[in-house]
Amino acid sequence: xxxxxxxxxxxxxxxxxxxxxxxxxxxxxxxxxxxxxxxxxxxxxxxxxxxxxxxxxxxxxxxxxxxxxxxxxxxxxxxxxxxxxxxxxxxxxxxxxxxxxxxxxxxxxxxxxxxxxxxxxxxxxxxxxxxxxxxxxxxxxxxxxxxxxxxxxxxxxxxxxxxxxxxxxxxxxxxxxx
Numbered sequence: 038x039x040x041x042x043x044x045x046x047x048x049x050x051x052x053x054x055x056x057x058x059x060x061x062x063x064x065x066x067x068x069x070x071x072x073x074x075x076x077x078x079x080x081x082x083x084x085x086x087x088x089x090x091x092x093x094x095x096x097x098x099x100x101x102x103x104x105x106x107x108x109x110x111x112x113x114x115x116x117x118x119x120x121x122x123x124x125x126x127x128x129x130x131x132x133x134x135x136x137x138x139x140x141x142x143x144x145x146x147x148x149x150x151x152x153x154x155x156x157x158x159x160x161x162x163x164x165x166x167x168x169x170x171x172x173x174x175x176x177x178x179x180x181x182x183x184x185x186x187x188x189x190x191x192x193x194x195x196x197x198x199x200x201x202x203x204x205x206x207x208x209x210x211x212x213x214x215x
Contacts, residue, residue, distance in 0.1 A: 053071065055094055057103075062201070063082060063202075065080075066080060067081070070100070070103075070123070071123055073123040074123035075176065078172070080174060080175075080198055083192075083193045084193055107176075120176065122176070122177070124171075125172070130171075133164050137168070137178055143206040143207050144181065144210075145183045145203065146183075147185045148161040148182055148184070148190075164182075168182050171193065174194055181203070
């Protein structure tokens with residue numbers, strides 16, 4: 038089970054965003070945060086722009102805890118993250134992203150079962166859309182959501198990255214990946 042919080046805040050132009058770029062087995066990771074928590078984590082292999090936005094300032098020191106926890110995750114020594122999170126999204130998206138954090142390490146869930154878990158049994162497509170807009174990949178484990186038939190469906194970081202993350206977790210959880 039994941040710890041930490043997912044909160045919704047109003048975005049203002051006064052919000053200072055810091056960022057850092059971390060090396061990982063999947064390539065560079067762009068992390069961004071405001072004073073309330075991590076706002077984004079994008080893979081350089083993904084469809085989301087993994088470059089700092091105008092007005093952001095680099096502050097690697099602000100990401101020491103995130104860097105340590107991500108290093109532990111990639112080394113197979115961490116299964117849950119404990120970081121303050123502050124993604125920006127709709128109420129429904131935040132609900133989906135919180136549900137994603139409940140999917141155990143090394144396991145998967147379907148879009149449909151995630152929709153049922155949040156009380157929207159006919160909302161598998163909406164869950165898929167929210168999943169695809171997850172701004173904090175890996176930590177909010179959208180890679181753990183698969184098709185109802187067990188197929189690997191889209192992933193913002195690319196299907197190769199999704200395949201790698203699932204195999205990595207299965208290996209370190211002692212599970213067999215089908």
